[in-house]
Amino acid sequence: MQIIEDFLEKHHIQDDTFAVGVSGGADSLALVLMFKQEFPQYRIIALTVDHGLRPSSREEALYVADVMQRFNIEHHILTWEGEKPVTGIEEQARLMRYRLLCQWCHNNYINYLAIAHHLFDQAETFLMRLERGSGLNGLCAMSDISERDGIKLLRPLLNTSPEILKTFLEQQKIMWIEDESNQCLDFLRVKMRHFLPILEQKTGISAECLSQTATTLQKTRDFIEDIVNQTIDDHIHKWGNAGVSVDYALYLSWHEELKFRVLSKLICTLGQTTYIPKAEKLLELIKCLDDKNYEGGTLGGCYLLICDLRLWIIKERRSEKKIYSTQKWEDFILHNPEVRGVHIPHKLRLALIAEK
Secondary structure, three states: OOHHHHHHHHOOOOOOEEEEEOOOOHHHHHHHHHHHHHOOOOEEEEEEEEOOOOOOHHHHHHHHHHHHHHOOOEEEEEEOOOOOOOOOHHHHHHHHHHHHHHHHHHHOOOOEEEOOOOHHHHHHHHHHHHHOOOOHHHHOOOOOEEEEOOEEEEOOOOOOOHHHHHHHHHHOOOOOOOOHHHHOOOOHHHHHHHHHHHHHHHHOOOHHHHHHHHHHHHHHHHHHHHHHHHHHHHHOEEEOOOEEEEEHHHHHHOOHHHHHHHHHHHHHHHHOOOOOOOHHHHHHHHHHHOOOOOOOEEEOOEEEEEEOOEEEEEEOOHHHHHHOOHHHHHHHHHHOHHHOOOOOOHHHHHHHHHHO
């Protein structure tokens, strides 16, 4: 079995240093030990987050440390300090876990962080997104490789059954920790986990089927993303990091889906946000922008307006509204003669000057 090697070859990854998130559960323990078994010459670092949400969390982290020591794997415990949430615990814990893991990797110049999401995790994610009425991006579920806070997240086990991982650990004579929350039906993911066997029994729709559907949708998403990127490269004029503009008539000719995806990407980039704007707010904005008399508005840290037959998207700089003066703009033109004679909205002038 060479799951990790096949994954790295498939994605042309040639690094020799990998961090692995290890909770003590069967999936993550199997992942880190597979890395070590297949690549004993590599630097493999196990990272365990002590979230402090259960009295046993420190003991579990120390158990992982003991197993890692037995296999001569570098290990670090990352502790979630401060107050803990009383609502939305599952989501807040997930966000904090990623934040701590990625921050450690960033501080230690590690490019890749492997996560132990497996076949059933992928199927559960697909069903959860379906329950929420997600569109194409949501139904793509999890990708083999994604990026978070500048760190590449690797998921080598997305096509691997958790039973295979447990069998691997049993062969290594390694015990694993069962997370108590995995039995709590208050969490939607746990409900989906219990529903999967029933779904397959009643309909024949298996975790493998759901995972394959997500993979197929990912290909469609990637194709559309290529079109979006090409549209931005060909038709969007960039004003440094301060804003962008596009011919308004051309924008109106686009399919609504193209408008949605181009605007969401531009707003996310200019506004420097991790996530795109909420779909309902962006759709409402698109409806407003179809009116040539739209007076302008904000979304995702950006200001959008229609001026001189162009649609402008400008990065908001609320703290710098008072820096503008005619002399400052004349000085800017002197050093940037390409903007001379171009009618540029006042807000973009502010942003351009502030950028310098």
